[in-house]
Amino acid sequence: MEPxxxxxxxxTRTPKPVKPQLTQDLIVETGQRIVGREGLDALSMRKVxxxxxxxxxxxxxxxxxxxxxxxxxxxRVLAEIEVPAPEPERWAEQLRETVLTMHQVLNSHGDIGxxxxxxxxxxxxxxxxxxxxLAIMIEGGVPPRxxxxxxxxxxxxxxxxxxxxxxxxxxxxxxxxxxxxxxxxMFTQMEDYLRNLPxxxxxxxxxxxxxxxxxxxxxxxxxxxxLLIAGLAAHVRSD
Amino acid sequence: MEPxxxxxxxxTRTPKPVKPQLTQDLIVETGQRIVGREGLDALSMRKVxxxxxxxxxxxxxxxxxxxxxxxxxxxRVLAEIEVPAPEPERWAEQLRETVLTMHQVLNSHGDIGxxxxxxxxxxxxxxxxxxxxLAIMIEGGVPPRxxxxxxxxxxxxxxxxxxxxxxxxxxxxxxxxxxxxxxxxMFTQMEDYLRNLPxxxxxxxxxxxxxxxxxxxxxxxxxxxxLLIAGLAAHVRSD
DNA sequence: CCTCAAGACGAACGGCGTTCGTGGCAAACA
DNA sequence: TGTTTGCCACGAACGCCGTTCGTCTTGAGG
Numbered sequence: 001m002e003p004x005x006x007x008x009x010x011x012t013r014t015p016k017p018v019k020p021q022l023t024q025d026l027i028v029e030t031g032q033r034i035v036g037r038e039g040l041d042a043l044s045m046r047k048v049x050x051x052x053x054x055x056x057x058x059x060x061x062x063x064x065x066x067x068x069x070x071x072x073x074x075x076r077v078l079a080e081i082e083v084p085a086p087e088p089e090r091w092a093e094q095l096r097e098t099v100l101t102m103h104q105v106l107n108s109h110g111d112i113g114x115x116x117x118x119x120x121x122x123x124x125x126x127x128x129x130x131x132x133x134l135a136i137m138i139e140g141g142v143p144p145r146x147x148x149x150x151x152x153x154x155x156x157x158x159x160x161x162x163x164x165x166x167x168x169x170x171x172x173x174x175x176x177x178x179x180x181x182x183x184x185x186m187f188t189q190m191e192d193y194l195r196n197l198p199x200x201x202x203x204x205x206x207x208x209x210x211x212x213x214x215x216x217x218x219x220x221x222x223x224x225x226x227l228l229i230a231g232l233a234a235h236v237r238s239d
Numbered sequence: 240m241e242p243x244x245x246x247x248x249x250x251t252r253t254p255k256p257v258k259p260q261l262t263q264d265l266i267v268e269t270g271q272r273i274v275g276r277e278g279l280d281a282l283s284m285r286k287v288x289x290x291x292x293x294x295x296x297x298x299x300x301x302x303x304x305x306x307x308x309x310x311x312x313x314x315r316v317l318a319e320i321e322v323p324a325p326e327p328e329r330w331a332e333q334l335r336e337t338v339l340t341m342h343q344v345l346n347s348h349g350d351i352g353x354x355x356x357x358x359x360x361x362x363x364x365x366x367x368x369x370x371x372x373l374a375i376m377i378e379g380g381v382p383p384r385x386x387x388x389x390x391x392x393x394x395x396x397x398x399x400x401x402x403x404x405x406x407x408x409x410x411x412x413x414x415x416x417x418x419x420x421x422x423x424x425m426f427t428q429m430e431d432y433l434r435n436l437p438x439x440x441x442x443x444x445x446x447x448x449x450x451x452x453x454x455x456x457x458x459x460x461x462x463x464x465x466l467l468i469a470g471l472a473a474h475v476r477s478d
Numbered sequence: 479c480c481t482c483a484a485g486a487c488g489a490a491c492g493g494c495g496t497t498c499g500t501g502g503c504a505a506a507c508a
Numbered sequence: 509t510g511t512t513t514g515c516c517a518c519g520a521a522c523g524c525c526g527t528t529c530g531t532c533t534t535g536a537g538g
Contacts (some may be wrong), residue, residue, distance in 0.1 A: 022486075045526060055487045056530080062485090064527065117402050122432070127441060130451075134443040146462070148450035153463040159397035163356050193361070202366060204373040211387035214368075223385070224392040227470030234469045261517075284495060294518050296497080299514095305495065 022052065030074045035073060035110045039184075041169055045069075054223040071123060074120020076113040078125035080105050085131025092229050095154075098133060099225055103158050108148050111169070113162025116155060130155075141236040150232055157228070187213055263289065263301040267311045274312060274349045278409055284308075306321050306358060313354040317364035322371025330379020331468050337372060338464055342397050349361075350408070352401025355394060369394075380475040389471055396467070400460050407456075426452055 008161035020026065025112045030051050034043050045066055049056040075105050083098055106113035126157070137147035172182040194202075205212065214224070259265065273282050284305055302308045307319050333334040345352035355361070358461055369390050376386035411421040433441075433448035444451065454462070 019538085044524085049487095055489090056526080057488075058486050060527075094356055098241070117399060118406070120406065127436065127444065129443045131444045134447065134451075138443060138447075144447050145450050145454075148447055149454055149459050149462050150450070152464070153466070156399045156403065156463075157395075160356060160395045160402075163399075164395065167359065197366065202370045204377060205366065205370045208373065208377075208383050208387055211384050212373075212390070215384075215388055220388050220391060223388045224395075224467075227389070227467050229394070229462075229470070230467035230473050231466030234473065285493085285494085288518095294520090295495080296519075297517050299496075 022058060022062065024072070025063055026052065027059055028069065028076055031069055032076055032109065032112070035112050037110070037172070039166060040070075040111045040114055041166075041170065043070075066096065067119060070115045072117060072119060074112055074121060075123040075125050076122070077106060077112055078121075078129060079107045081125075081129060083129060084136075084140035086136045088139045090140065091136050091142070092233055094136045095133060095140075095232075096225060096229055098129075098136065099154050099158065100222070102129065103161065103221060106158060106162055107165060111162050111166030115158050115159075116165060117159040117163060137232070143235060146232065146235055150228070153228065154225075157221075157224060161217070161224075163192045165217055199235050261293065263302065263311070266292065266298055267315055270308055271312045271315055271348065271351075272349060274351050276349070278405060279309075279350045279353055279403075280409065284307075286316075287375055308399050309354045310358060310360060310362060313351055313360060314350055314362035314364050316345060317349045317362070320364070320368060322368060323375075325375045325377045325378035326379065330381070331472055332373045334471075335464060335468055336374060337375065338393050338397065338460065339461070340465050341368065342400065342460055345397060346404060348402075350401050350405030352398050353405060356398040356402060358421055363428060368443075374474070376471070382474060385471065385474055390413070392467065393464075396460075396463060400463075401454070404456055 025050060030049050031043060034051065045056045045059055048069075049059055052058075057169055059069075063072070073123045081098075081101055084094055089092060103113075116126075119126075133151050133154065134147055137150060138144055142150070168186070171186075172179055176183055177185070191209050191213045194212060195204050197206050243464070244436060266287060270282060270287050273290065284295045284298055287308075288298055298308075302311070318338055320337075320351070323333055326333060342352075355365075372390050372393065373386055376389060377383055381389070409423075411418060412422055413445075430448050430452045433444050433451060436445050438445045456470070
């Protein structure tokens, strides 16, 4: 049945407010919500469009392509992170806290951190964070050449960790189990696998299976971070 | 025109050797060749099949899915890497050399190293390398708990670096320029970008733009590696 | 009231990983 | 030797994906 033409005496109220106008902000926000809820791999232009009750082609008026959308989401998340003003005596702690905050904020938005591995981020907030870490290290006495590369390596550490973390969450998501039993299951499986390797070829792996498998993602990250900072610290006194 | 039936007096020689029988090895080798030539993103099941003069469905008799194919290629490349028997006095140098060899071998096969970021590798050669590094560190006096996590972090470092490297090569590939001019161009562009940031908000980035941009991928990798090893070394004496 | 640029969007293109069902062939069995 | 049986090859298709083209709508400026 075809819709009748509206009676002319009824004021045709504009049906606009039902569908809030499409803007870049709205698109980025929607993308961020999807990544946070279902992970980076689940983000597609089509899904963003669907969530906004439109077709995928409509997005391209506000966003150049998927890559740009990802960078915009990434930048939006980075905005949550603050960097302290340098206190030279406390440079190591400040650096540690800053990177841990990055790690924590990024991981609280799914695996969005992976983005900085696929594109070299150049947005305002990436620059702000880079500037902040560089300042902390240089004021703390880290040689500038070292500090510059350290910024790069620390960013990589955070990003790679987000990637690794995304593996487990995606596997867990598709397994249907709740997080705790899944993690427990996986741990015991991997530990068993290592422990049952042929001990004559793998004496160390079989012996230290627990040490390989047990530490949580957070412990691993902190330890890797501390190793890096310790390495930096070794260059402060002698220079 | 339909082919005539072959005259019965001609010995019908089996046309087999023209198309060497499909095996897993052949598939993996072909995949490895494609990754080495065009990069990981260019590898598709369809392309492998095409290179073998068949359809994509044929591959699934020998390989469970794309992920398994990637792991098999990765394992095949790892086979080229040897790990030395531990000499406790030289643990740091041995570790450094081993990781550098990993980095170098993996990078000589395109960006195949990225695979270990997307799946936790569990193949024979991954185990062999893990065992080797663990042995070197523990015999050198690194506390086992630390050594176990270090294996993980070092693997991540190599993988993430392969990922980062793949960005530049893919961009360079699509730009059509030769490697050197592309790298030179990109360096000056990034350095200019950093140097021309508003200096009151970014005093350090503008001042140390050269230090941020100049070091080559190889220098960055070695430096990050050395920082990690230095961090490890700090734990050897005191334990 | 007309013009015209910009946003919205349906449809389609070419690609992807994977599955289904069929067909043929060679080895195992009778 | 004749028959069965199980495996491998493969064409076709499904349901995704990012992106583009051309058309339509709409609202602001002249």
